[in-house]
Amino acid sequence: MEKELLNVNQRRIVLKALGLFPLATGSILLNASLSGCSSTSEPSSNAVDLKVTDESALNNVDGFLRRTYGSNNNGDPIIIIKTFEGVYRCISASCPKNCEKKPKAPELGNPISKQIICETCPMKATYSTDDTSFGNVISGQPSQTLREIPSSYNPTTGILTLKF
Ligand code: FES
Structure with a gap:
Protein backbone atom coordinates (compact mmCIF):
# COMPACT_ATOMS: atom_id res chain seq x y z
CA MET A 1 0.00 0.00 0.00
CA GLU A 42 10.16 17.65 -24.06
CA PRO A 43 7.61 19.09 -21.65
CA SER A 44 4.38 19.83 -23.51
CA SER A 45 4.17 23.27 -21.85
CA ASN A 46 6.99 24.42 -24.16
CA ALA A 47 5.12 23.52 -27.33
CA VAL A 48 2.79 26.17 -28.73
CA ASP A 49 0.41 25.60 -31.64
CA LEU A 50 -0.45 28.26 -34.18
CA LYS A 51 -3.12 27.72 -36.82
CA VAL A 52 -1.45 29.47 -39.72
CA THR A 53 -4.60 29.54 -41.85
CA ASP A 54 -6.09 31.90 -39.25
CA GLU A 55 -3.20 34.33 -39.73
CA SER A 56 -3.67 36.41 -42.87
CA ALA A 57 -0.13 37.78 -42.49
CA LEU A 58 1.11 34.28 -43.35
CA ASN A 59 -1.02 33.80 -46.45
CA ASN A 60 1.75 34.59 -48.91
CA VAL A 61 5.38 33.53 -49.25
CA ASP A 62 7.58 36.10 -47.44
CA GLY A 63 4.67 37.00 -45.19
CA PHE A 64 5.61 37.24 -41.55
CA LEU A 65 4.21 37.58 -38.07
CA ARG A 66 5.86 39.09 -35.00
CA ARG A 67 4.51 37.80 -31.73
CA THR A 68 5.38 37.23 -28.08
CA TYR A 69 4.48 33.94 -26.40
CA GLY A 70 4.50 34.68 -22.69
CA SER A 71 7.82 33.90 -21.06
CA ASN A 72 8.96 31.65 -23.92
CA ASN A 73 12.10 32.91 -25.65
CA ASN A 74 12.83 34.89 -22.46
CA GLY A 75 9.74 36.99 -23.12
CA ASP A 76 11.25 38.35 -26.34
CA PRO A 77 9.18 38.38 -29.53
CA ILE A 78 9.66 35.84 -32.25
CA ILE A 79 9.22 36.35 -35.97
CA ILE A 80 7.49 33.63 -38.00
CA ILE A 81 8.21 33.83 -41.73
CA LYS A 82 6.57 31.86 -44.52
CA THR A 83 9.65 31.19 -46.61
CA PHE A 84 8.04 28.79 -49.07
CA GLU A 85 4.59 27.34 -49.67
CA GLY A 86 4.00 25.15 -46.61
CA VAL A 87 7.33 26.12 -45.01
CA TYR A 88 7.53 28.35 -41.95
CA ARG A 89 10.71 29.44 -40.19
CA CYS A 90 10.71 30.97 -36.74
CA ILE A 91 13.43 33.15 -35.26
CA SER A 92 14.00 35.13 -32.13
CA ALA A 93 13.61 38.85 -32.82
CA SER A 94 16.74 39.50 -30.77
CA CYS A 95 19.84 40.20 -32.85
CA PRO A 96 22.45 37.51 -32.19
CA LYS A 97 25.29 40.00 -32.62
CA ASN A 98 24.32 41.73 -29.37
CA CYS A 99 26.82 44.61 -29.83
CA GLU A 100 28.34 46.17 -26.76
CA LYS A 101 27.27 49.74 -27.61
CA LYS A 102 23.76 48.99 -28.72
CA PRO A 103 21.32 51.68 -27.57
CA LYS A 104 18.74 49.20 -26.28
CA ALA A 105 17.74 45.59 -26.72
CA PRO A 106 18.94 44.67 -30.20
CA GLU A 107 15.78 43.96 -32.10
CA LEU A 108 15.53 42.81 -35.67
CA GLY A 109 13.27 44.73 -38.02
CA ASN A 110 10.74 43.18 -40.34
CA PRO A 111 11.93 40.87 -43.12
CA ILE A 112 12.03 42.70 -46.45
CA SER A 113 13.32 41.37 -49.77
CA LYS A 114 14.44 38.13 -48.08
CA GLN A 115 16.62 39.99 -45.58
CA ILE A 116 16.25 41.11 -42.01
CA ILE A 117 18.24 43.93 -40.42
CA CYS A 118 19.08 44.75 -36.83
CA GLU A 119 17.40 48.13 -36.71
CA THR A 120 18.15 49.20 -33.15
CA CYS A 121 21.94 49.13 -33.51
CA PRO A 122 24.21 51.33 -35.67
CA MET A 123 26.07 48.20 -36.84
CA LYS A 124 22.93 47.14 -38.77
CA ALA A 125 23.76 43.44 -38.96
CA THR A 126 21.86 41.90 -41.87
CA TYR A 127 20.76 38.27 -42.19
CA SER A 128 19.15 36.21 -44.93
CA THR A 129 15.54 35.06 -44.66
CA ASP A 130 15.70 33.22 -47.98
CA ASP A 131 14.83 29.57 -47.36
CA THR A 132 18.02 28.24 -48.97
CA SER A 133 20.36 30.40 -46.87
CA PHE A 134 18.06 31.12 -43.96
CA GLY A 135 19.67 32.92 -41.03
CA ASN A 136 23.06 33.38 -42.67
CA VAL A 137 24.96 36.62 -42.22
CA ILE A 138 24.87 39.02 -45.18
CA SER A 139 26.67 42.02 -43.65
CA GLY A 140 27.55 43.62 -40.33
CA GLN A 141 30.01 40.86 -39.32
CA PRO A 142 27.93 39.09 -36.68
CA SER A 143 29.68 36.11 -35.18
CA GLN A 144 26.63 33.88 -35.41
CA THR A 145 23.57 33.24 -37.52
CA LEU A 146 19.99 33.99 -36.50
CA ARG A 147 18.67 31.98 -33.59
CA GLU A 148 15.98 29.73 -35.03
CA ILE A 149 13.14 28.38 -32.90
CA PRO A 150 12.48 24.72 -33.81
CA SER A 151 9.05 24.16 -35.31
CA SER A 152 7.05 21.68 -37.35
CA TYR A 153 4.15 22.23 -39.69
CA ASN A 154 1.30 19.80 -40.29
CA PRO A 155 -0.27 20.63 -43.68
CA THR A 156 -3.31 18.46 -42.92
CA THR A 157 -4.31 20.42 -39.83
CA GLY A 158 -2.68 23.72 -40.79
CA ILE A 159 -1.01 23.78 -37.37
CA LEU A 160 2.49 25.09 -36.86
CA THR A 161 3.95 23.82 -33.60
CA LEU A 162 6.65 25.96 -32.02
CA LYS A 163 9.02 24.15 -29.67
CA PHE A 164 10.49 26.55 -27.16
S1 FES B 1 23.11 44.37 -31.88
FE1 FES B 1 22.56 43.77 -33.88
S2 FES B 1 24.05 44.70 -35.14
FE2 FES B 1 24.51 45.40 -33.16
Whole structure:
Protein backbone atom coordinates (compact mmCIF):
# COMPACT_ATOMS: atom_id res chain seq x y z
CA MET A 1 0.00 0.00 0.00
CA GLU A 2 2.75 2.41 1.00
CA LYS A 3 4.70 1.55 -2.13
CA GLU A 4 1.63 2.22 -4.31
CA LEU A 5 1.12 5.69 -2.73
CA LEU A 6 4.72 6.50 -3.43
CA ASN A 7 4.21 5.56 -7.08
CA VAL A 8 1.16 7.83 -7.35
CA ASN A 9 3.16 10.71 -5.86
CA GLN A 10 5.96 10.09 -8.29
CA ARG A 11 3.47 10.16 -11.14
CA ARG A 12 2.04 13.45 -9.90
CA ILE A 13 5.51 14.99 -9.86
CA VAL A 14 6.16 13.85 -13.42
CA LEU A 15 2.74 15.06 -14.62
CA LYS A 16 3.21 18.42 -12.90
CA ALA A 17 6.55 18.80 -14.64
CA LEU A 18 4.84 18.05 -17.94
CA GLY A 19 1.96 20.41 -17.18
CA LEU A 20 -0.54 17.53 -17.44
CA PHE A 21 -1.56 17.12 -13.80
CA PRO A 22 -4.87 19.03 -13.97
CA LEU A 23 -5.92 16.87 -16.93
CA ALA A 24 -4.94 13.53 -15.46
CA THR A 25 -6.67 12.93 -12.16
CA GLY A 26 -7.78 9.32 -12.67
CA SER A 27 -5.42 6.38 -12.44
CA ILE A 28 -6.26 5.31 -16.00
CA LEU A 29 -5.29 8.72 -17.33
CA LEU A 30 -2.21 8.74 -15.11
CA ASN A 31 -1.06 5.45 -16.55
CA ALA A 32 -1.93 6.48 -20.11
CA SER A 33 -0.04 9.75 -19.75
CA LEU A 34 3.02 8.08 -18.36
CA SER A 35 3.09 5.33 -20.96
CA GLY A 36 4.06 7.87 -23.62
CA CYS A 37 6.86 9.38 -21.58
CA SER A 38 10.46 8.89 -22.48
CA SER A 39 13.64 10.42 -21.19
CA THR A 40 14.04 12.46 -24.39
CA SER A 41 10.52 13.92 -24.66
CA GLU A 42 10.16 17.65 -24.06
CA PRO A 43 7.61 19.09 -21.65
CA SER A 44 4.38 19.83 -23.51
CA SER A 45 4.17 23.27 -21.85
CA ASN A 46 6.99 24.42 -24.16
CA ALA A 47 5.12 23.52 -27.33
CA VAL A 48 2.79 26.17 -28.73
CA ASP A 49 0.41 25.60 -31.64
CA LEU A 50 -0.45 28.26 -34.18
CA LYS A 51 -3.12 27.72 -36.82
CA VAL A 52 -1.45 29.47 -39.72
CA THR A 53 -4.60 29.54 -41.85
CA ASP A 54 -6.09 31.90 -39.25
CA GLU A 55 -3.20 34.33 -39.73
CA SER A 56 -3.67 36.41 -42.87
CA ALA A 57 -0.13 37.78 -42.49
CA LEU A 58 1.11 34.28 -43.35
CA ASN A 59 -1.02 33.80 -46.45
CA ASN A 60 1.75 34.59 -48.91
CA VAL A 61 5.38 33.53 -49.25
CA ASP A 62 7.58 36.10 -47.44
CA GLY A 63 4.67 37.00 -45.19
CA PHE A 64 5.61 37.24 -41.55
CA LEU A 65 4.21 37.58 -38.07
CA ARG A 66 5.86 39.09 -35.00
CA ARG A 67 4.51 37.80 -31.73
CA THR A 68 5.38 37.23 -28.08
CA TYR A 69 4.48 33.94 -26.40
CA GLY A 70 4.50 34.68 -22.69
CA SER A 71 7.82 33.90 -21.06
CA ASN A 72 8.96 31.65 -23.92
CA ASN A 73 12.10 32.91 -25.65
CA ASN A 74 12.83 34.89 -22.46
CA GLY A 75 9.74 36.99 -23.12
CA ASP A 76 11.25 38.35 -26.34
CA PRO A 77 9.18 38.38 -29.53
CA ILE A 78 9.66 35.84 -32.25
CA ILE A 79 9.22 36.35 -35.97
CA ILE A 80 7.49 33.63 -38.00
CA ILE A 81 8.21 33.83 -41.73
CA LYS A 82 6.57 31.86 -44.52
CA THR A 83 9.65 31.19 -46.61
CA PHE A 84 8.04 28.79 -49.07
CA GLU A 85 4.59 27.34 -49.67
CA GLY A 86 4.00 25.15 -46.61
CA VAL A 87 7.33 26.12 -45.01
CA TYR A 88 7.53 28.35 -41.95
CA ARG A 89 10.71 29.44 -40.19
CA CYS A 90 10.71 30.97 -36.74
CA ILE A 91 13.43 33.15 -35.26
CA SER A 92 14.00 35.13 -32.13
CA ALA A 93 13.61 38.85 -32.82
CA SER A 94 16.74 39.50 -30.77
CA CYS A 95 19.84 40.20 -32.85
CA PRO A 96 22.45 37.51 -32.19
CA LYS A 97 25.29 40.00 -32.62
CA ASN A 98 24.32 41.73 -29.37
CA CYS A 99 26.82 44.61 -29.83
CA GLU A 100 28.34 46.17 -26.76
CA LYS A 101 27.27 49.74 -27.61
CA LYS A 102 23.76 48.99 -28.72
CA PRO A 103 21.32 51.68 -27.57
CA LYS A 104 18.74 49.20 -26.28
CA ALA A 105 17.74 45.59 -26.72
CA PRO A 106 18.94 44.67 -30.20
CA GLU A 107 15.78 43.96 -32.10
CA LEU A 108 15.53 42.81 -35.67
CA GLY A 109 13.27 44.73 -38.02
CA ASN A 110 10.74 43.18 -40.34
CA PRO A 111 11.93 40.87 -43.12
CA ILE A 112 12.03 42.70 -46.45
CA SER A 113 13.32 41.37 -49.77
CA LYS A 114 14.44 38.13 -48.08
CA GLN A 115 16.62 39.99 -45.58
CA ILE A 116 16.25 41.11 -42.01
CA ILE A 117 18.24 43.93 -40.42
CA CYS A 118 19.08 44.75 -36.83
CA GLU A 119 17.40 48.13 -36.71
CA THR A 120 18.15 49.20 -33.15
CA CYS A 121 21.94 49.13 -33.51
CA PRO A 122 24.21 51.33 -35.67
CA MET A 123 26.07 48.20 -36.84
CA LYS A 124 22.93 47.14 -38.77
CA ALA A 125 23.76 43.44 -38.96
CA THR A 126 21.86 41.90 -41.87
CA TYR A 127 20.76 38.27 -42.19
CA SER A 128 19.15 36.21 -44.93
CA THR A 129 15.54 35.06 -44.66
CA ASP A 130 15.70 33.22 -47.98
CA ASP A 131 14.83 29.57 -47.36
CA THR A 132 18.02 28.24 -48.97
CA SER A 133 20.36 30.40 -46.87
CA PHE A 134 18.06 31.12 -43.96
CA GLY A 135 19.67 32.92 -41.03
CA ASN A 136 23.06 33.38 -42.67
CA VAL A 137 24.96 36.62 -42.22
CA ILE A 138 24.87 39.02 -45.18
CA SER A 139 26.67 42.02 -43.65
CA GLY A 140 27.55 43.62 -40.33
CA GLN A 141 30.01 40.86 -39.32
CA PRO A 142 27.93 39.09 -36.68
CA SER A 143 29.68 36.11 -35.18
CA GLN A 144 26.63 33.88 -35.41
CA THR A 145 23.57 33.24 -37.52
CA LEU A 146 19.99 33.99 -36.50
CA ARG A 147 18.67 31.98 -33.59
CA GLU A 148 15.98 29.73 -35.03
CA ILE A 149 13.14 28.38 -32.90
CA PRO A 150 12.48 24.72 -33.81
CA SER A 151 9.05 24.16 -35.31
CA SER A 152 7.05 21.68 -37.35
CA TYR A 153 4.15 22.23 -39.69
CA ASN A 154 1.30 19.80 -40.29
CA PRO A 155 -0.27 20.63 -43.68
CA THR A 156 -3.31 18.46 -42.92
CA THR A 157 -4.31 20.42 -39.83
CA GLY A 158 -2.68 23.72 -40.79
CA ILE A 159 -1.01 23.78 -37.37
CA LEU A 160 2.49 25.09 -36.86
CA THR A 161 3.95 23.82 -33.60
CA LEU A 162 6.65 25.96 -32.02
CA LYS A 163 9.02 24.15 -29.67
CA PHE A 164 10.49 26.55 -27.16
S1 FES B 1 23.11 44.37 -31.88
FE1 FES B 1 22.56 43.77 -33.88
S2 FES B 1 24.05 44.70 -35.14
FE2 FES B 1 24.51 45.40 -33.16
